Every structure is written in C-alpha cells, then in structure tokens.
Amino acid sequence: MNSGNAPTTAIEQQPSAIAQTVQSGLRRRHASERRLKIYGLLAIGFALTALFILLFSVISKGYSAFQQTHINLEVHFDGEKIDPDGSRKTGDLLRGDYEGVARTAIRSAFPDVKGRRDRRALGKMVSSGAADKLRRMVIDNPKIIGTRQRVWLLASDEIDMLRKGYAKRNPDGSATKVSRKQVAWFDALTKKGAIEKRFNWRFFTGGDSREPEQAGIWGAVVGSGLTMLVTLLLAFPVGVMAAIYLEEFAPKNRWTDLIEVNINNLAAVPSIVFGLLGLAVFLGFFGLPRSAPLIGGMVLALMTLPTLIIAARAALKAVPPSIREAAYGLGASRVQVVMHHVLPLSMPGILTGTIIGMAQALGETAPLLMVGMVAFIVDVPSGITDAATVLPVQVYIWADSPERAFEEKTAAAIMVLLAFLILMNAIAIVLRKKFERRW
Numbered sequence: 001m002n003s004g005n006a007p008t009t010a011i012e013q014q015p016s017a018i019a020q021t022v023q024s025g026l027r028r029r030h031a032s033e034r035r036l037k038i039y040g041l042l043a044i045g046f047a048l049t050a051l052f053i054l055l056f057s058v059i060s061k062g063y064s065a066f067q068q069t070h071i072n073l074e075v076h077f078d079g080e081k082i083d084p085d086g087s088r089k090t091g092d093l094l095r096g097d098y099e100g101v102a103r104t105a106i107r108s109a110f111p112d113v114k115g116r117r118d119r120r121a122l123g124k125m126v127s128s129g130a131a132d133k134l135r136r137m138v139i140d141n142p143k144i145i146g147t148r149q150r151v152w153l154l155a156s157d158e159i160d161m162l163r164k165g166y167a168k169r170n171p172d173g174s175a176t177k178v179s180r181k182q183v184a185w186f187d188a189l190t191k192k193g194a195i196e197k198r199f200n201w202r203f204f205t206g207g208d209s210r211e212p213e214q215a216g217i218w219g220a221v222v223g224s225g226l227t228m229l230v231t232l233l234l235a236f237p238v239g240v241m242a243a244i245y246l247e248e249f250a251p252k253n254r255w256t257d258l259i260e261v262n263i264n265n266l267a268a269v270p271s272i273v274f275g276l277l278g279l280a281v282f283l284g285f286f287g288l289p290r291s292a293p294l295i296g297g298m299v300l301a302l303m304t305l306p307t308l309i310i311a312a313r314a315a316l317k318a319v320p321p322s323i324r325e326a327a328y329g330l331g332a333s334r335v336q337v338v339m340h341h342v343l344p345l346s347m348p349g350i351l352t353g354t355i356i357g358m359a360q361a362l363g364e365t366a367p368l369l370m371v372g373m374v375a376f377i378v379d380v381p382s383g384i385t386d387a388a389t390v391l392p393v394q395v396y397i398w399a400d401s402p403e404r405a406f407e408e409k410t411a412a413a414i415m416v417l418l419a420f421l422i423l424m425n426a427i428a429i430v431l432r433k434k435f436e437r438r439w
Contacts, residue, residue, distance in 0.1 A: 058411050058414050058415055058418070059411075059415065061407060061408055061410075061411035062408055062409075062410070062411025062412035062413075062414065062415050063412070063415075064164050064166075064408050065200065065203060065408040065409050065411065065412035066199065066200050066203065066412060067164075067197040067198065067199060067200055068154065068155075068160060068197065068198060068199075068200040068202065068203075068213060069154075069155040069159055069160040069163040069164070069195060069196070069197055069213075070152040070153060070154055070155060070195070070196060070197075070198050071106070071125070071126060071152070071153050071154075071155050071159075071189060071194055071195055072150055072151070072152050072153075072193075072194040072195070072196075073102075073105040073106055073108075073109055073126075073150070073151060073153055073194070074105060074108065074109070074148055074149070074150050075101060075102070075105040075134065075148065075149055075150070075151045075153075076101070076104065076105065076108070076147075076148050077101065077134075077137075077138065077144050077145050077146060077147055077148070077149070078101060078104070078146075079145045079146050081096060081097040081098075081100050081101055081104075082096035082097070082098070082101065082138060082145055083096060083145060088142050088145075090139065093135075093138050093139055093142060094135065094139070096135065096138065098130075098131035098132075098134040098135045098138075099128060099130075099131040101131070101134055102123075102126050102130040102131055102134060102153060103123035103126065105126070105151075105153070106122055106123060106125055106126045106153075107119055107122055107123065109189070109194075110122060110185060110188075118181060121179055121181060121182055122181075122182075122185060124156055124158075124182075125155060125156055125158075125159050125182060125185065125186070126153050126154070126155060126156065127153070127154040127155060127156045127157070127211060127213045127214065128211060128214075129154045129202070129209075129211065129213060129214040130153035130154045133151070133153065133154065134151070134153075137151070152196075152198065154202075154213055154214070155195070155213065156211075156213060157211065157212040157213045157403060157404075157405035158177045158178050158182075159178070159182075159186060159195075160212075160213055160405060161176070161177075161178075161404055161405055162175055162178050162183070162186055163186075163195060163197060164197070166404060166408075167404075169183070176404070177404075202214060202216050203215070203216050203217060203409070203412065204216065204217065204218060205218050206218055206219075207219030207377065207378050207379060207380050208220070208376060208377060208378055208389070208394065208397070209378065210376075212401075212403050212405030212406050212409060213405065215398070215406070215409055217391065217394060217412075217413050217416060218380055219377055219378070219379065219380045219381065219388070219389065220388075220389050220390055220391045220393070220394035220413070221391060221416075222380050222381055222388070223293055223296075223373075223377070223381055223388030223389050223390045223391075224362060224390040224391045224420075226293035226297070226381060226383075226384050226388065227293040227296040227297045227300065227368075227388070227390055228297070228300075228358060228361065228362060229293075229297065229384075230293055230294055230296070230297020230298065230300075230301070230384055231297045231300040231301045231304060231358065231361055232354075232358060233297075234297065234298060234301035235300075235301040235304045235305050235308055235354075235357070236308070236354055238301075238305060239304075239305050239308035239309045239312055239354075240308075240312050240350060242305075242309050242312075243308075243309045243312030243313045243316060243350075244312075244316065244338060244343065246259065246260065246309070246313060247312075247313045247316045247317060248316065248334075248338050248342065249334070249338075263306050263309055263310065264306070264310070266305075266306040267306035267307050267310060270366075271303055271364050271366050271367045272366040272367060272370065274299055274300075274302050274303040274367045275299060275366055275367030275368065275369065275370030275371060276370055277299070277302065278295060278298065278299035278302070278367065278370065278371045279370045279371055282295050282298055282299070282371070283295065283371060283372070289385050289387075290371065290372035290387075291371070291372040291373045291374075291375045291377070291387045291388065291389070292384060292385050292386060292387060292388060293381065293384045293385075293386075293388050294384040294385055295371050295372075295373075296367075296368050296371060296373050296388075296390065297384070299367045299368070299370075299371055300361040300364060300367065300368075303361065303364065303367060304357040304358065304360070304361050307353070307356075307357045307360065308353060308354055308357045310353075311349065311350065311352070311353020311354070311356070311357070312346075312349075312350045312353060314349065314353075315346035315347075315348075315349025315350045315352075315353065316342060316343075316346045316350075318346065318349060319341075319342050319345050319346050323341055323342065323345065324337050324341070324342065327340070327341045347435070348431055348432060348434075348435035348436055349432070349436075351428075351431050352428045352431055352432045355424055355425070355427055355428040355431070356424075356425065356428055358424060359421050359424040359425055359428075362390075362391070362392075362417075362420060362421060362424070363392055363417065363421060364392060365392040365393055365395075365396055368390060368392070368393055369393065369396070373388070373389050373390060373393050374389070374393055374396070374397065375387060375389065376397070377389045391413060391416065391417045391420070392417065394413055395410055395413045395414055395417065398410040398413065
C-alpha cells in the first residue's frame with residue numbers, strides 16, 4: 001500500500017513546489033518595487049531638502065535688504081548753502097550744497113561735539129544719498145528754503161548694518177566698522193525714536209551705486225527687459241521658421257541630417273562659447289556698442305535658438321497626420337496646410353518652449369560677461385544701444401564687493417531674479433494647460 005501511495009505524493013508535491021517558486025518570485029518583485037519606490041521618495045526628499053536649504057539661505061540673508069535705516073533730523077534749509085544768489089532758478093538750486101545741509105542737520109542734533117575728527121565721524125552717519133532727497137524737496141517746493149523741517153534722511157550703510165544687528169558690538173563699545181562714539185550717538189538717537197527702518201523703495205527704483213545703501217536693481221531690471229526683448233524679436237521668428245522648414249518642407253537627406261545633428265549639439269554647447277562668438281563677431285568685426293542690450297540680446301538669441309528650434313519641431317510633430325490629410329483632401333496647398341492648420345495647433349507648445357528658453361536666457365551670466373555687460377552702470381538705460389547691465393551680472397558684481405551691506409543686496413537681487421524665473425515658468429505651465437489639446 002505504501003508503494004502505491006508514493007507516486008501520488010510526488011505528483012501532489014510538484015504543484016506545491018511550483019507555487020512556492022512563483023510566490024518567491026512575486027515576493028522578490030514586490031520587494032524590488034518597494035525599494036524602487038523608497039529610492040524615488042528619498043530622491044524627491046533630497047531634492048526638496050536641497051531646495052529648501054537654498055531658498056532659506058537666500059531669503060534669510062536677503063529679506064533685510066527690503067528695509068533701510070533712516071534718521072529723523074531737524075533740517076535747516078539754509079539759503080546760503082542752497083542758493084547763495086537768491087535767484088531761485090532750477091539750475092542754481094540743483095547745484096546747492098545739500099550734503100553740507102545734511103551734515104549740519106546731524107551735527108545740530110549733537111551740539112556738544114566740537115572736535116574736527118568727531119564732527120567728521122558724526123557726519124558720516126548720514127548717507128551721501130540724503131542730499132538727493134533734500135535736493136528733490138527744494139526743487140519741488142523752493143519755498144522751504146530758509147525754513148526748518150524734520151526730515152527722515154537715509155543713514156549710511158555702517159549705521160544700517162548696526163541697526164539690523166549685522167555689525168557685531170565689541171566689549172570696548174565699538175562695533176564692526178563703527179567707532180565707539182558713533183555707537184554712542186546711534187544709541188542716543190535710538191532712545192529719542194529718531195532711528196527706524198523703512199521700506200527700501202530705492203532698491204526697486206534706483207540704479208547701481210558704489211554706496212550699498214543707495215544701490216538699486218531698477219537699472220538691471222530695465223537692462224534685462226531690453227535684452228530679453230531683443231532676444232525674443234530675433235530668436236522667435238527665426239527659430240519658428242527654421243523649425244517649420246526642417247519639419248514640414250526640408251527633404252530628408254544627409255544635409256538636413258547634418259543640420260539636425262548640429263542643432264542638437266549646439267543646444268548642449270556651454271553658454272560662454274556663444275559669448276566668445278559675440279565678442280569676436282559682433283564686437284570685433286561689426287563694431288557694435290559694447291555693454292548694450294542690443295549686443296547682449298543678439299548673443300542670447302544665438303544661445304536660445306537651438307532650444308527653441310527643438311521645442312518648435314516637437315510641437316509641430318505632435319500635430320496628428322490626420323489634420324494634414326484632411327486639409328489636403330479639401331484642396332489646401334502645402335503652405336496653407338502648415339500656416340492655417342498645423343502652425344496654429346502647435347503654437348501652445350511653441351510658446352511654452354519659447355518662454356522656457358527665455359527664462360534660461362534671463363539667468364545667463366557668462367556670455368554677457370564676454371561682451372562687456374559687467375561694467376558699472378549707474379544710469380537706467382533708455383534704449384537698446386545704451387550701456388546697461390542685467391540682473392544676473394548685477395548679482396555677480398555685488399557678490400564681488402567687500403562691503404557687508406552688499407551681501408544682503410546680492411541675496412535680495414537673487415530673490416527678485418528667482419521671482420521672475422518662477423513667474424515665467426508659471427506662465428508657460430498655464431499656457432500649456434489652457435491651450436493644450438489631446439489628440
């Protein structure tokens with residue numbers, strides 16, 4: 001009876017072994033999927049952590065730049081210093097000694113200070129930019145000449161750093177780049193309520209300056225806008241037309257294959273190479289104006305063209321062949337098919353690629369350094385041929401400055417640049433979501 005049951009047992013055990021093998025394989029597969037999921041979550045967590053650290057570092061250093069320290073002083077608009085001749089002409093009022101008026105105001109707040117060195121140190125607590133505010137006040141209302149008024153004047157960058165807590169106080173009563181007596185005068189003004197932080201409108205409305213408390217980004221913002229305008233006007237039509245030709249009209253041969261390979265290679269070329277090209281061709285050969293939005297926009301247009309062409313070709317290729325066939329069936333010519341049907345349907349994808357390419361160009365620095373846009377520019381440019389700088393280059397210039405006050409300006413400018421980049425990418429996403437069609 002045992003010999004009769006043995007074969008039956010072996011047959012019954014065979015499916016069990018197969019089931020165990022299958023179950024073991026499934027467990028390994030599920031474990032592998034779980035590990036892959038964990039690795040993905042760890043990668044996302046690492047990326048988000050790095051992003052958080054970056055944003056926290058920039059914001060923690062730059063938010064204070066949006067406020068600036070001011071000193072409330074009683075200002076005597078002395079006619080002898082502002083308009084000695086009493087003509088009240090605008091030209092004479094503009095040439096007045098407003099810095100002397102500001103120094104007199106701060107010295108009047110501490111009449112006991114007599115020494116020449118101490119009086120000079122006291123006068124340095126007020127920024128040289130305070131004279132600009134007094135000048136504007138007199139030009140707007142010349143009747144204030146000869147009167148006394150309390151005015152909030154811009155403090156120097158050392159006093160601003162002391163007010164914001166960045167200047168470390170020493171045991172002897174002094175602070176970083178601030179003398180012991182200046183710290184005492186600062187404390188006296190603080191007790192009187194004559195020192196406070198106000199929103200720094202100058203940062204958004206002024207141009208660059210050697211003095212940190214007077215430096216602003218408006219000149220760089222306008223320069224970036226003009227440069228991006230030139231880039232868009234050159235790169236968009238050329239890129240779209242090149243994509244249309246290569247995708248819809250060009251014959252498939254070795255020459256078009258060579259062009260496509262070169263376009264793909266140019267998209268990966270370091271941006272500084274385009275800067276060297278602009279330096280050699282646009283500046284060296286054609287003699288175009290250095291450090292102008294025109295030359296910067298032309299260089300960035302060359303850099304953006306490969307990316308724009310690739311994005312435009314992908315958008316054109318995404319249009320179903322049935323659209324073309326239906327247009328041909330109705331008797332449309334090849335040009336009509338492309339211009340009236342294919343191009344309008346692919347335009348959302350083209351615009352998305354264009355905006356992303358422009359966002360990339362907005363953050364570029366290396367090619368613009370090669371064409372001279374690293375110059376110190378105080379005035380706000382009014383045209384594409386005026387000397388200008390751009391936001392990334394402005395960040396580079398401020399980061400290289402030794403003053404502590406420029407560190408917060410650098411971080412604040414980075415925050416503004418990131419805001420522009422996020423806005424441009426958000427616009428691209430909205431356009432894609434709104435006009436995207438699923439075929």
